[in-house]
Amino acid sequence: MRRPVLLTVGALAASIALSGCGTTSGSAVPPATVTVISTQAATGTPAPAKDRTITVTSKAATTNKSTVTSKVTSTVMSTVTKDRTVTVTAAAAPPAETSTQAPTQESAPGTSLAGTAKPKLSAGTPGEVSVVAQAAFTEGGLGDGSGMVPVILRNNTDETVFDLKMTATASNDGKLVGAGSDQGVSPSVVRPGEIAMGYVYFSGGETNSKSKVEISVESSSNAGYYIDIPVTTINAVGTDLVGQVSNPSSEKIGGPIRIATGCFDGDGNLLFVDTINFADKDELAPGSKSGFSVSLYDKSCPTFLVGASGNTF
Numbered sequence: 001m002r003r004p005v006l007l008t009v010g011a012l013a014a015s016i017a018l019s020g021c022g023t024t025s026g027s028a029v030p031p032a033t034v035t036v037i038s039t040q041a042a043t044g045t046p047a048p049a050k051d052r053t054i055t056v057t058s059k060a061a062t063t064n065k066s067t068v069t070s071k072v073t074s075t076v077m078s079t080v081t082k083d084r085t086v087t088v089t090a091a092a093a094p095p096a097e098t099s100t101q102a103p104t105q106e107s108a109p110g111t112s113l114a115g116t117a118k119p120k121l122s123a124g125t126p127g128e129v130s131v132v133a134q135a136a137f138t139e140g141g142l143g144d145g146s147g148m149v150p151v152i153l154r155n156n157t158d159e160t161v162f163d164l165k166m167t168a169t170a171s172n173d174g175k176l177v178g179a180g181s182d183q184g185v186s187p188s189v190v191r192p193g194e195i196a197m198g199y200v201y202f203s204g205g206e207t208n209s210k211s212k213v214e215i216s217v218e219s220s221s222n223a224g225y226y227i228d229i230p231v232t233t234i235n236a237v238g239t240d241l242v243g244q245v246s247n248p249s250s251e252k253i254g255g256p257i258r259i260a261t262g263c264f265d266g267d268g269n270l271l272f273v274d275t276i277n278f279a280d281k282d283e284l285a286p287g288s289k290s291g292f293s294v295s296l297y298d299k300s301c302p303t304f305l306v307g308a309s310g311n312t313f
Helices: none
Strands: 003-009 012-019 033-040 053-059 065-071 076-080 085-092 129-134 147-155 161-172 175-182 195-202 212-220 231-237 240-246 254-264 270-278 289-295 303-311
Touching: 129 212, 147 161, 147 175, 147 212, 147 270, 161 195, 195 254, 195 270, 195 303, 231 303, 240 254, 240 303, 254 289, 270 289
Parallel strands: none
Antiparallel strands: 003 012, 012 085, 033 053, 053 065, 076 085, 129 147, 147 195, 161 175, 161 212, 175 195, 231 240, 240 289, 254 270, 254 303
């Protein structure tokens, strides 16, 4: 009696059926258990389904055990072991579906960013510059409804974008209770797949940590005077982040040179963003560098990313 077993390994779907075919003594053979060990070509590299090697272990209810290796060169191929027949039927699995969504993985930050964080980011909207991480509203401490919402943006277009801007509304149970805008987004040059950091500031109203915050993003395709300013060094020193930016271009970079800091927990979740610090120098000649220091005070910042933005006018 045949007992079919259906197994799928990688791109190869193998239907393996065992037949009691009698041992050399002519006695019946108990049903066997088949386990797929590996599927690979003789060279050790991936191969098309018809060239795959399937290795199975056939173990009867008795102590007899044998290992069979079959190279699948046709739809069905049989290999007879010393105590049974193993029939292998191979067919290529359907091709994997291709997604139109942007990558969901923790993407590499933009070239201007440096630090220790591996941010946890959503896919965002394909073909747009969109929000891929958003922390909860944090009150400003004035008791007037003012505060901020830290945000990470990703460029999901196929073009470099410049001068990102954000506006937002906040609502409680469908009632509009606040409106705000960004206080600077950095870096100001964001290539396809890269990220930028900023926050939306709400100046008043009834916005709180439970409010629904909706953010709109605008960007420019015109490079204008915006320029990449790489952060070449960044270290945590006590409650400060101390680093250095450089000007690798042939043009003078004017100031002020804004320094943006994003802090994340150990799992890559966004905690807060600060964009109100600046480099020590107001301008950078071609090939020159400037230091900067960001005071974290009592803010928790287990991991971080730092970016810079400026212009050439």
